[in-house]
Amino acid sequence: xxxxSSFLDELRDRVPxxxxxxxxxxxxxxxTNVPKGDWWACCPFHGEKTPSFHCEDRKxxxxxxxxxxxxxxxxxLTELDGLSFxxxxxxxxxxxxxxMPAPDPRAAQRERERATLSDVMELATAFYQxxxxxxxxxxxxxxxxxxxxxxxxxxTFRLGYAPDGRNVxxxxxxxxxxxxxxxxxxxxxxxxxxxxxxxxxxRDRIMFPIxxxxxxxxxxxxxxxxxxxxxxxxxxxxxxxxxxxxVLYNFTRARRGAQGAESSGxxxxxxxxxxxxxxxxxxIENAVAPLGTALTDNQLDLLWRMTPEPVLCFDGDEAxxxxxxxxxxxxxxxxxxxxxxxxxxxxxxxxxxxxxxxxGRAPFDAVIRAARPLADMxxxxxxxxxxxxxxxxxxxxxxxxxxxTATIGDESVRRHYVxxxxxxxxxxxxxxxxxxxxxxxxxxxxxxxxxxxxxxxDARSAKAGKRYAMTNLLARSTMVRGQSExxxxxxxxxxxxxxxxxxxxxxxxxxxxxxxxxxRQLAILLEQLMEICADGSSPxxxxxxxxxxxxxxxxxxxxxxxxxxxxRVWTATNEAALEDAREGFLQVLSLFKRxxxxxxxxxxLERDLAEATESGDGDTVPQLMRSLQSVQNEYNRLExxxxxIDGFGVLSGRVRGAAGK
Numbered sequence: 182x183x184x185x186s187s188f189l190d191e192l193r194d195r196v197p198x199x200x201x202x203x204x205x206x207x208x209x210x211x212x213t214n215v216p217k218g219d220w221w222a223c224c225p226f227h228g229e230k231t232p233s234f235h236c237e238d239r240k241x242x243x244x245x246x247x248x249x250x251x252x253x254x255x256x257x258l259t260e261l262d263g264l265s266f267x268x269x270x271x272x273x274x275x276x277x278x279x280x281m282p283a284p285d286p287r288a289a290q291r292e293r294e295r296a297t298l299s300d301v302m303e304l305a306t307a308f309y310q311x312x313x314x315x316x317x318x319x320x321x322x323x324x325x326x327x328x329x330x331x332x333x334x335x336x337t338f339r340l341g342y343a344p345d346g347r348n349v350x351x352x353x354x355x356x357x358x359x360x361x362x363x364x365x366x367x368x369x370x371x372x373x374x375x376x377x378x379x380x381x382x383x384r385d386r387i388m389f390p391i392x393x394x395x396x397x398x399x400x401x402x403x404x405x406x407x408x409x410x411x412x413x414x415x416x417x418x419x420x421x422x423x424x425x426x427x428v429l430y431n432f433t434r435a436r437r438g439a440q441g442a443e444s445s446g447x448x449x450x451x452x453x454x455x456x457x458x459x460x461x462x463x464x465i466e467n468a469v470a471p472l473g474t475a476l477t478d479n480q481l482d483l484l485w486r487m488t489p490e491p492v493l494c495f496d497g498d499e500a501x502x503x504x505x506x507x508x509x510x511x512x513x514x515x516x517x518x519x520x521x522x523x524x525x526x527x528x529x530x531x532x533x534x535x536x537x538x539x540x541g542r543a544p545f546d547a548v549i550r551a552a553r554p555l556a557d558m559x560x561x562x563x564x565x566x567x568x569x570x571x572x573x574x575x576x577x578x579x580x581x582x583x584x585x586t587a588t589i590g591d592e593s594v595r596r597h598y599v600x601x602x603x604x605x606x607x608x609x610x611x612x613x614x615x616x617x618x619x620x621x622x623x624x625x626x627x628x629x630x631x632x633x634x635x636x637x638x639d640a641r642s643a644k645a646g647k648r649y650a651m652t653n654l655l656a657r658s659t660m661v662r663g664q665s666e667x668x669x670x671x672x673x674x675x676x677x678x679x680x681x682x683x684x685x686x687x688x689x690x691x692x693x694x695x696x697x698x699x700x701r702q703l704a705i706l707l708e709q710l711m712e713i714c715a716d717g718s719s720p721x722x723x724x725x726x727x728x729x730x731x732x733x734x735x736x737x738x739x740x741x742x743x744x745x746x747x748x749r750v751w752t753a754t755n756e757a758a759l760e761d762a763r764e765g766f767l768q769v770l771s772l773f774k775r776x777x778x779x780x781x782x783x784x785x786l787e788r789d790l791a792e793a794t795e796s797g798d799g800d801t802v803p804q805l806m807r808s809l810q811s812v813q814n815e816y817n818r819l820e821x822x823x824x825x826i827d828g829f830g831v832l833s834g835r836v837r838g839a840a841g842k
Contacts, residue, residue: 184267193253198241199218199238202220202225202257206222206234207223209222220238224250226250226261227248233246239488254269258273298366301363302398302400303397304353304354305398306339308353308354309341309342313335317344324406329459329538330458334461340390341390342387343388344384346381346384349381350370361379366421368400368420368423382417383403386415387404389403389454391430391472392433394433399420400425400428402472414454426474426477426480427477429480435457438465438466438468447490447491448468448487449468450469450470450492451494452494452532454470456468456470456532457469475507475508476504476507484522485515490522492524492525493512495525497526497527497531513585516555516589523552524554525549528548551689554691557691564609575610586598668741670744671773671776672698673703674765675696676698676703676706677738678762681754682757683722684720685766693707694711696773697777702734706729722755750765779815787809789805793805
């Protein structure tokens with residue numbers, strides 16, 4: 182039986198290859214990276230003790246570096262289990278919950294027809310490209326130039342122009358011998374029983390070719406040049422080649438771009454074609470977009486196929502907020518261990534195209550770094566602009582979260598979400614009890630929290646509210662104030678930057694909340710800082726310093742300041758401009774996190790090495806020793822790195838080499 186290629190692609194997309202192979206092998210826990218879909222095992226095709234068999238969910242492929250075997254889902258089953266190809270397809274289809282297609286004697290014929298339709302779409306693409314460069318395309322070229330697109334970018338995305346005529350493309354294709362039925366099957370003309378003469382679907386529009394995973398043109402998106410057009414953007418209709426809800430614009434190019442060092446395997450989903458193209462031109466090559474509609478479950482599956490945690494980026498307007506809220510519900514239903522999404526919301530009134538065109542890629546990168554986890558978005562959506570000052574309203578809020586978390590399909594993930602929301606609710610309800618300056622415990626959530634950080638009811642209160650009493654006591658204790666040893670320089674830079682620029686506690690909250698200081702004094706100080714800024718308002722440095730001094734941190738802060746000035750790390754000082762302080766803070770935090778990660782890896786490897794040595798595992802010991810040496814070398818390099826950051830930013834008014842002058 183011959184299977185349609187689109188059916189086989191659907192099975193590969195629906196079933197991670199690790200699910201197929203995992204039934205036959207035991208994954209190696211040391212080398213496997215589950216969140217990234219990167220799996221290692223001892224090869225089932227030849228005997229070995231060291232795992233050299235590798236499979237990647239993102240690519241849907243396996244390869245053994247020992248014996249050289251490689252393939253996809255179906256080849257694995259046919260070669261290892263001896264199944265016939267139809268039997269292998271049947272097994273994967275059962276795993277995907279997809280019905281097998283009925284035997285169709287015309288399947289081979291349809292496959293040939295699809296290949297022919299692809300040829301027709303290629304002809305149409307070349308035609309549109311040529312028209313863009315002709316006299317007829319002058320207005321379209323001017324528009325693209327005004328949008329900041331270079332000739333190279335236009336060529337890369339094969340942009341074109343559909344002339345303003347009812348039969349221009351149709352007549353061109355007919356002159357090339359393309360039959361009327363083929364033109365109609367490609368969706369290039371409008372036709373039907375009520376239309377006497379078919380006519381070109383796209384007229385006076387800039388054309389965006391839409392490619393399949395195999396980089397074949399399967400459809401078009403057209404942007405109207407006339408302001409009178411009833412539809413600003415128009416897509417091809419559904420055809421044999423094109424199913425809108427199963428395709429992402431720039432899918433294959435973004436998948437390649439995600440392998441670059443800067444993207445770190447991340448895929449960013451934005452709202453429009455121009456956003457994707459503008460980001461690509463700015464050097465961000467790992468962006469995709471749905472095709473003019475809300476994200477579908479099939480498109481989200483495609484994203485998860487490429488990365489375990491894609492970033493969904495929405496425009497900073499009401500429509501973007503509505504789209505984000507719809508995506509929250511869509512993502513919840515598809516969650517499973519190691520698979521989630523993050524949400525990035527742009528500044529008010531801006532989209533990615535605007536941002537990178539006028540300000541460059543740095544602001545957009547900052548938005549992506551600040552992307553919020555799905556759990557934060559769930560909390561924010563249900564609490565924004567709400568007032569929960571009575572038991573009844575609090576019970577209603579609790580019921581709402583129960584209903585939302587019930588939509589999560591995976592039992593394990595659902596259990597953790599239920600616990601997370603319960604912790605947030607408990608922390609909020611506890612912190613909103615009556616106090617001297619808040620009669621009746623009335624607290625309001627601000628509707629702009631999504632862009633400026635959460636207000637009182639968010640994760641800041643959830644963390645700070647539960648531990649405030651203990652840290653308040655410890656901060657005042659003579660035992661704490663008696664500790665005089667200064668922290669490590671990197672730790673001091675992070676702490677003093679936040680003290681001198683407390684705005685970062687709001688704008689970089691997710692990054693700040695990830696910090697875990699080993700130094701006891703700094704850990705307490707950080708908790709105090711987060712509590713001071715827990716109401717989400719923009720904090721004042723002088724007020725923050727006064728509060729910290731009241732908590733007994735004056736001597737510590739003075740020591741930090743002297744340490745930083747001696748080391749000439751000017752971005753941590755009060756004189757630094759906010760943007761310079763932010764950049765320095767994020768650089769140092771990256772080193773801080775990497776050092777901690779290496780420290781944990783070192784401890785785990787030392788433990789594994791001791792166990793392997795004790796058990797007499799001669800094959801594993803050399804590999805562990807090499808890994809340990811590599812980690813130790815990098816750890817030593819970072820520990821010895823004193824020049825943490827440059828520290829002289831343009832916005833600060835400082836000049837390189839001016840330190841100490």
